Amino acid sequence: MLEIYFTENSDIYGKLKSHLSRLLPSSFEILRTENGKPYLEGSPLFFSISHSDDKALIVFCDKPVGADLEVIQKRKYSSILSRFSAEEKKEISDTEDFLSHWTVREAYIKMLGSTLNYNLDKLSYINGVLYDGNDKAECEIINGVNDGCIYCICIGK
Secondary structure (H helix, E strand, O other), rough: OEEEEEEEOOOOOHHHHHHHHHHOOOOOOOEEEEOOOEEOOOOOOOEEEEEOOOEEEEEEEEOOEEEEEOOOOOOOOOHHHOOOOHHHHHOOOHHHHHHHHHHHHHHHHHHHHHHHHHHHHEEEEEEEEEEEEEEEEOOEEEEEEEOOEEEEEEOOO
C-alpha cells in the first residue's frame, strides 16, 4: 500500500491528520522518535511529510517510508556537493541534477529515522542506485518531478 499526496504547504499537519483519520480505524496519536521522526504507536501505517516553499508532499505506506520534496529553483549547493563522491559529482551539472541526488539522500535518511549529520557522508547515489557505505541501500526508490518540484520516496524492504 502506497498513497502519495501533493498539496500546498498550508496546514500540512491538519491535512496529515485528516488523511490519517480516513486511513485508520480508530483514534491515533502522532509521536516522535528521539531524532524527531513522527510515527504512530502500535500502527502498521507509516508516513512521511516534506515541504519546500509553498509545496508539500505527504506519503503513507505499509512499510517504513521517507519522502523529500524540493522546489526547483537556483540555489548554491557547492558546500554540500563537496561532501559527495567524485563519481557522483560527475552526474551533477545543474540544480535539477543536484536536487535529484539530494532528495534521494534525504528521503532515505527520513525512512531510517536518522539525521543528516550522521549519514550524509556515507551515502552516494550513482547511476540511479543509492549506496549506504559500500552496500546498495535496502529500499525501493521512487523519484520524479511534479508541479515544479523534484521529489523522492524511499520505501523500506
